Amino acid sequence: MIIPPELLSFLKEEGKFFIATHVNPEGDAIGSSLALSMALESLGKVTVLYDKDSIPEFYYFLPGHEKFTHSIPSVVNHTWPLILLDCNTLERAGIEGLSFKYSAIIDHHEPAPRFAERGRGARPGTEKDFGNIRWIIPEAAATGMMVFYLIKELGINITREMAINLYSAIAIDTGTFRYGNTTAEAFRIAAELIDAGASPAYISNSLYETWSEERFSLLIMALNTLEIRDAVAITVVTREMYKETGAAPEDTESFPNFPGIMKDIKVSALFRELDDNYWKISLRSKGDINVARIATLFEGGGHKNAAGYKIKASLESAKEALLRAYYGHSHKPQQT
């Protein structure tokens, strides 16, 4: 991985940095930002770490998580340079009405199309081109991998705290070394991070084995509603179930993944009751089935293999509507 020389000079020359990452932060956003902040501070630099949203509690095991601020401190003004991590627009970081002396982007997300490649819309130099330095490597499994190379290139010793953050960043974005983006390189970096003090078991337990009994009871209840129609698995969580178990709507995160372990299931849909005849549907799919397209039919959105939408209908009509959309989608020729 070739690091832009101007990025290295920028980090070496400046004395203070405003480090920001995207809203609704997950492990890669948080871990790579924390590790970079620690690395720069070890060189005597000052950093301010910013995320518009709060850090989810199950990431509190990440060393330094408490350093994140969620409102921009008054000391930060136009004389500060910005480092934007794990995203490539100010909008995605929820930053408005602020200008920076200089800005560097470190990200592995596909950049938004630029002026030259778009039929209409943005002008050059606007948001879509944001960043004086744009180090964007979509092939990298995680921004944490890029920060790992950056820290090494700066000649900084990777401490245990940095290692835990970087390992967690890579673990989250590779499904703990299971997704298609998991390369031999990701494994080699992980090995170095373990040498530096990261514990695979401690981190995996912290990431995945933190469910409450209430949440697990809700999962069992949801699984008991399982209905398989063709290659679609449907599970349901009603408001009544929250009351019975003491769990909350955010506890249903990852529920739709469970039926996905069945080999013949192509789409797993969780129907969550929001109100009378009002449902939120979370879709997960495997391989080539693009659930973002299904969600779009209902004015929802998401990614190819994980998307969602809301619908006002009875449960049975909502299920039927999804199945019709699935059949329409799965029998149409696919574009990619």
Next chain:
Amino acid sequence: MIIPPELLSFLKEEGKFFIATHVNPEGDAIGSSLALSMALESLGKVTVLYDKDSIPEFYYFLPGHEKFTHSIPSVVNHTWPLILLDCNTLERAGIEGLSFKYSAIIDHHEPAPRFAERGRGARPGTEKDFGNIRWIIPEAAATGMMVFYLIKELGINITREMAINLYSAIAIDTGTFRYGNTTAEAFRIAAELIDAGASPAYISNSLYETWSEERFSLLIMALNTLEIRDAVAITVVTREMYKETGAAPEDTESFPNFPGIMKDIKVSALFRELDDNYWKISLRSKGDINVARIATLFEGGGHKNAAGYKIKASLESAKEALLRAYYGHSHKPQQT
């Protein structure tokens, strides 16, 4: 990892090998045996691969799985040398009334206590001391890691087929790089196996997303029996449940992992009914809780975080016995 020189000479000098592994084979047993067989055959040797039990269908993605025989071919007699993989007694391999010219053990399971260390029981030279060469490394996360080093030391090129088998062996025994036995070394070996052609995503999908509907129904049924006593989660699978779902005993593999996602659970125990008042218990634990020690109290065995035993008792007595053992264990000072 130092490989005994006599093991290397033995493998180089002999021309044919009877390779056997343990009953109820899982990924490490199957994958490491297949890889070793392929490696030896690439040197022009003849191998017979034996497992008393059949290979579970979800391991059929492992290249060469069809080479396993489940009854000892008549050609195999006392002139054959034996390689015992992923176990260290003939009993564990379900081999009876057969003698071998010479035998080598390659295993990462704690050996049964020897004569000198036992108060009573086995005489020297009996089953507990079995094997002319005993290469037993309990610190190795998987027998697959030992076979990896062995193949390299023999100067054999690791093919894609060997790599898939060895990666799967290591993946299974480390919980795909999540358990406490996952070392930097395991990651470095995995990286080499990816270089040799193993695909982490393909293997993970093959290992984890290949459940039948019947198996998933059995899981839901088992989860409905969940009982939490202190930090122990107990689930039960009865013979009746196999009938109701159409699933089979081998489908329960990994069931005890599910309750382990709850943060307050230290031990997860699956009780499988073998016969009237006869149960097989599979234990999983987190961190420092050593379930192998609990299993030993009931003449079972295994590893620190995954072990098992059988007990003749009513379900309720069997549960009580486990809980007593757990309390005794968890309140005793730990030796390591």
